Amino acid sequence: MTKTKVKRSILARLIPGLTSLTKRGPSGWMVILGIIIVTAMVVVTVIGPWIAPHDPAKTNAHLIRKPPSFQFPMGTTHLGQDMLSRILCGGSIMLQVSALSVLVCFLIGVPLGLFSSYVGGIFDKVSSLVIDAIYAFPGLVIAIAISAMLGRGVVNMALSIAVVYIPSYFRVVRSQVLSIKELTYVEAARGIGAKWYTILFRYVFPNVIPSIVVVATINFADAILTAAGLTFIGLGVTIDIPDWGRDLTSGWQYLSSGAWWIITFPGLMVILLALGFTLIGEGLSELLNPKLQR
Amino acid sequence: MGLRSYIITRILLTIPTLLLLLSMVFLIMRVLPGDPVALHFEKKATPEQMESMRRALGLDKPLWTQYIEYLWGLVDIGYFWEHGYPNLGKSMQTFEEVGGQIFSAFPATLELAIYSMIIATIIGILLGVVSSKSYNSIPDHLIRGFGTVSYAVPIFFLGIVFQLIFGVYLRWLPTGLRINPAVDPPATITGLYTIDSLLQGNLFKFFESLKALLLPSLTLGIILSGMFVRMTRTNMLETLRLDFVTAAKARGLKESTVTYAYALRNAFLPILTIMGLQFAILLAGAILTERTFSWPGLGTYIVDRINFRDYTAIQGAVVMFGLFVTLVSLVVDILYAYLDPRIRL
């Protein structure tokens, strides 16, 4: 299919999809609100570097910890950097880290879960055991270990977060597949001699997608928060890259001298972003939950 | 399968899980860059010094031997009997008994976890019930909003906001530590300051520890409660629609009886599972909360020890964490199986 055709078909599904959401009650509105928030944040992050009034990393000894004013609407940091510019440019790290980690989780956790639960037997038991062990591992410790091993940077942060969340995908997929694979039409497919991978990908997988999407959005929100947490422990990116997580961390020390703005604005941004994804996820899970239909 | 065999199977399954956990920690530690031996020497050390240090830390033995000794130490009953904690080796940084260090740090995290869980369940269930009763009204939307937003807030951010308001501006509550350093902590019986001070009849210390506990457990509790609110609400909504509820109402039972005695009891099971899940999240969140509130618990301990590449200490702490999480999920699973007659795998 050509590009325009793909775009059109996506739009063709998207717009009625979105409008139909509005008719689905408060859950639908949650999803729409979430999508608006996330899109807005992504747009701001992308165009941020262009519209930022100052260089976000440039220090200035005379502008240290200045409260919000007309010239610096969000105040300055302890090194004299403009907070507004840092807010505009600081989201990309978080978004990159969480997007990457969700992708990795998805690519590893979902197939593993599908395969393991469908095949069953020893393989299933062993993988469940390993996954449970990973699950019992305090996530932050794994993240710290991986960061120390591989060094800093977006990719390594994403990897460490991904490792922590793969068990969730695995478990959700597995529980879904366990119930789906007993359904009659799946049995029927087996009866007519369909190969296992056909069954898996054409019959089982589409039914699992809704719950995966929900987990993915929650995972996104969690990844953002974990990325902030990792930076808080001291494992974030280097200081010359503007990052909401870093401002959250360094702003902490200056609260007792009254510089509330260094921490508040990045904190609000992180909350907003995580909230966007959570809204989408929660809304979707409610929409898809048949037990709630009146 | 009867309940008994289910329990036995579950317990047996935890052993390989734990074993895997131990082995993973062991390997990860050895792969980390940074040499615990070198960290003892600031300047140049002679090869003999490095060698003797390596021997003192037990790192000169082959990896396999270290592993076996490590596992062997864990099941050393005699040591456990003597010390009251398992043999987790000696800290590679201070040479204190790791078991002792962990057992002195663990109660702090436990206390925090318990109080946070209490707060989370109370807030969560109450709000969830209220919300489900008034479906689609303003309170319902507000509570749902709270449930969603509370989960999106970074733990340390909420903690810092609380510190700022209650600790710095209002000066009502301490911003960190388990008790005001001006006060001697209560003598250790359980290690939980609140319980210990009550057991000794020391109300002053009880209130001081409570004051210090309030902000961190409120932080963690509020963040966790979101999940409880949503879960309770969803389950209550489902249950309230079920026939037996309508039947109960038709029979003329009071609204409150119906809500709490009938509906909530049935909705409780999934909530129980969530509680188990949340404990795992709670322990992970404990690291961040402890850091924010300078809480000297297991989380702070792990982060400190990682800086020193203190293999034995980190292994011990992770094992403790893992053990606890596994135990809690075991208990939850068994409770679930016991309470829900439909589940008999």
Next chain:
Amino acid sequence: MTEKIEIAIAVLVLIGIIVSSGTMYYMTTVVGDLSTLRSDVSTLTESVTNLTSTVSDLASIMAEGFGEYAEALAALTARLAAIEAGLAEKETLIVGTTDSVEKTLDPAQAYDYFGWCILQQIGGTLVSVEAGSPTGADFLPDLAVNWSSNEDLDIWDFNLREGVKFSDGTEFNATHVKYSFDRAIALIPSIPEGAPAGLGYDAIINRTEVLDTYKVRFHLKMSFSPFLGILASRSSTIVNPQYAPIAQINHTTGDPRASTPAAFAGPYVLSKWNRVAGRDVEIKLDVNPNYWDLASGYPKMEHVIFRFYSDAATLRLAIEAGDVDMAYRHTSPTDVLDLEDDPNVKVWWGTGAQIQYFCFQQKRAPFNDIRVRVAVTAALNRTAVSETVFLGLSDPLYSIIPPSMLGHTEAFQKLGDANYTLTTSLLAAAGYDVNNKLEFDLWYESSGHYPQSADQALLYKEALEASGVITVTLKSADWASYKQNRDDEIMDAYIYGWYPDYVDPDNYAFLYWASWIHTNYYNETINGLPNPSYPAYLQQVALYDEARATTNTTLREELYAQIDEIAVEQCSAVPLWVGSGWVVTTPPIYGVFLDITQDMRYWLIYK
């Protein structure tokens, strides 16, 4: 109808919360007001046995009602607070700190600041540095009354003070001195557990000889003028053999010997030492009844209690609230500048001795080329760092030896700060210009081992890139990995710090070429081949050895100045800044000395 009940319950709960939080607030304001208890304290000390009756009073009072309960509880808690402290306010000094003893209090092993701090309060050395000494070279008799050395400075005799007792009553004599140093040396090569203190006595002391009951002689392996400085350091604390086995380190918790007060002969004894999970929770010092200098009125405070806070922000809040009398190490520059404006506290400023320096990896490009090193050094802007990161509380440093110490110069001023003309011309000669910028990695330590290293790194990068011909990539690692990277020599340029073992230029000057910094300075490659006889290095070492072999201060100054000059030409390790020190106290506190030794002599402090 049930809705109303729920609302009623919610309202009741709300009322309950408001009332209990009000009570707690009331209690905090009353309990916090310890000054009103001063009159009660005298009656209290007599009626300590009345505690049980007070408790039963409380029980009956509680029965009388909620309002009276709050008052009585507040009064009782206030009394209990004073009893908990257990001491008259005038006799106890409460110190807040974020430090913690790292491993042990054994002089043969302790090498961390706080371990040394406690050791100084409880132990005695042969000589000590006079409080307030500007150069750190004013030595006072301590356990030794006078001393002399031969001309070659390799034989030192000490006449010891008579009548000194260890805190358990054992009489101190020369055998104990010999034992302490023999032990320190014996424990260096093979330690059952733990690393030795880093002073390297085995390289300096040949043997210790007891000449008489109160006379001891040190035979040194070389001429060593800073010997008194070494003797004044904590690793030279004299130990009581009964409590310090020759072949074993005294451990921290669990080993009674470590906290046994009888091991030392200083002004205080360690009466309480609690650690939880590897960090100090409680340290209490009491007067040593056998201290030899009691007659002079030292120590002034009978008890010293250390309270441990986990970070600078919490410590600041504690001193602001008056929870501690004194806050030392660490409050951040921001906090201490705020506190300067606070009329309720007093800030004492002092000389600093902690330095940071910039290191170049010289075994490969680009920093095996001197021109590149000098160019980068010239582009650094120390003033910007001092102003922006440390708010003026650190000073730019132009010599590896800090100010006020013998041998300090302003040598690196020659290259200037942000001297971009020099930078561009030198780099042009080396083949770098605007279109072909010099690129390298600058590493900084990220786990808090050095103060604000991330902020510093950002400023160094800014300054260097402002030259227009340099591109810096920042990289970070936590302390353990950072050290590993240093030893593996993978960092192009990195920031390192130093804290003195003893206060003498001898303990600083060698940093230009110290092998364990792994800059490969004296292994300078020429045409790809290592050159162990690098002339500049040999010159500097020769000057260094000469300087430690004489006590002639003028001569020593000249020698260290020459070392600095060569260092400026070579730019192997470049001094960046020197920190200053500060203490915050809630008045009235007197006797605080913050001199270049960085020692806090708690026995001199009084209220």
